[in-house]
Amino acid sequence: ETGVTQTPRHLVMGMTNKKSLKCEQHLGHNAMYWYKQSAKKPLELMFVYSLEERVENNSVPSRFSPECPNSSHLFLHLHTLQPEDSALYLCASSQNSRGAYNEQFFGPGTRLTVL
């Protein structure tokens, strides 16, 4: 595997379910990001991790819970979601999270549908 991978690619869940999205980067990067992509809206940055430490949380509801066990893996745990949470969730990584801009490399995303 190369680049940034995400699983599953598609997920349908009920509002009472608990599920997790997984992201893995094979680039040796130190920073990882979760974005939400909704129709007709700009990409929204949700969380930023640097060296496994959360460095940013952009007012995301607590029903989204990120986890970064090591610099290569990032999870997004989901529970009691709402239909408006249906979106494409994108993971990205970059060499670092601060300093001069480092290119962010994106995974293919998980298409989430909440019923």
Add this chain to the structure above:
Amino acid sequence: GNSVTQMEGPVTLSEEAFLTINCTYTATGYPSLFWYVQYPGEGLQLLLKATKADDKGSNKGFEATYRKETTSFHLEKGSVQVSDSAVYFCALSDPGGNNRLAFGKGNQVVVIP
């Protein structure tokens, strides 16, 4: 704050036509500017970038020039192909150097044979 504005609506054009997608930005400092492309079923890929005023980014026949005086970074391609059908996002990096990107809403481009 920092923001990016892209022209509204999808863009549909014929193969070999000229493509322009407008992008303007608002920033408190001196950001770097980017165009990302998202092909169907894939994540975003960096298409080109420019880091200072008057820089021109180019890749795969696409070009964009960083215009500080008009705060713009319009994307152009002289002759599009069907394979250029995708969603194109303009973005800027936070001038504060924390590696954060602000994206526009994106433009769907459909190239018809």
